[in-house]
Amino acid sequence: MKGKKMENTIKLLQKQHDVLVDVIQYLDSTKQSNTLIRSQVDTILNFEKELKKDSEMELTKIKLI
DSSP: GGGGGGHHHHHHHHHHHHHHHHHHHHHHHOTTTTTTHHHHHHHHHHHHHHHHHHHHHHHHHHHHO
């Protein structure tokens, strides 16, 4: 059971990440690169690295318990 903890949460987070990547690509393809929502999604995907690292660390700790 040890390695299975948080498995669904991790899958959900990966799917959410993938959807945000799709949103960025869609906004760029429809010439909406200079919009607030595009900027917000870009910030979460590309500039919140410390937060992402800390989150991954927390999930790893929970999985090991």
